[in-house]
Amino acid sequence: MDPLLYSLLLFYYLFQILFYPLWMMVGGAGGGTKEPDWSLDQALAQIQQLLGTVNSLQHTITQQGQTIAQLQAQAVATPSSSGTPFHGPKMAMLLIYDGSMATCEGFINSCCLYISAKPQEFPNLQIKITWVLGFMQTGMAQLFWDHFLTYMATL
Numbered sequence: 001m002d003p004l005l006y007s008l009l010l011f012y013y014l015f016q017i018l019f020y021p022l023w024m025m026v027g028g029a030g031g032g033t034k035e036p037d038w039s040l041d042q043a044l045a046q047i048q049q050l051l052g053t054v055n056s057l058q059h060t061i062t063q064q065g066q067t068i069a070q071l072q073a074q075a076v077a078t079p080s081s082s083g084t085p086f087h088g089p090k091m092a093m094l095l096i097y098d099g100s101m102a103t104c105e106g107f108i109n110s111c112c113l114y115i116s117a118k119p120q121e122f123p124n125l126q127i128k129i130t131w132v133l134g135f136m137q138t139g140m141a142q143l144f145w146d147h148f149l150t151y152m153a154t155l
Contacts, residue, residue: 013057017050017053017054086120087118087120088117088118088119088120088121089117091113091114091117091118094107094110094111094114094135095107095110095135096135096136096137096138097135097136097137097138097141098138098139098140098141099136099138099139099140099141099142099143099144100139100140107135111132111135115128115131133145133148133149
């Protein structure tokens with residue numbers, strides 16, 4: 001339940017608990033009388049009883065607030081319902097890319113598919129680049145790899 005709703009309910013019940021009995025004591029339901037049908041001692045006793053009820057309600061609200069905070073902390077600590085991290089679907093590893101134009105588009109598509117299926121394994125761009133370069137081991141792809149690593153070392 002929304003915390004704002006809890007606050008509104010608290011005020012509603014406080015109003016009902018505190019003011020309704022006082023309104024009844026002064027003849028609110030019967031149109032009023034000149035002489036009240038209650039004594040000051042009765043009113044004080046009623047007020048003491050109402051204060052006890054208010055304190056009890058405040059204690060209950062505090063306990064519920066603590067329970068809500070604990071449940072929210074548990075939800076943040078355990079995002080998955082089974083308690084095991086999500087690893088994504090099993091994917092076939094990429095074939096070694098040799099740099100040929102005939103297989104270039106297929107290699108790029110395979111890289112994109114694998115990275116999108118397992119985003120938890122690639123938290124930043126550098127890891128993605130390093131992973132892709134690991135499959136560029138022969139032919140023109142190896143030449144690109146060598147030049148790229150040399151360029152990155154100069155930065």
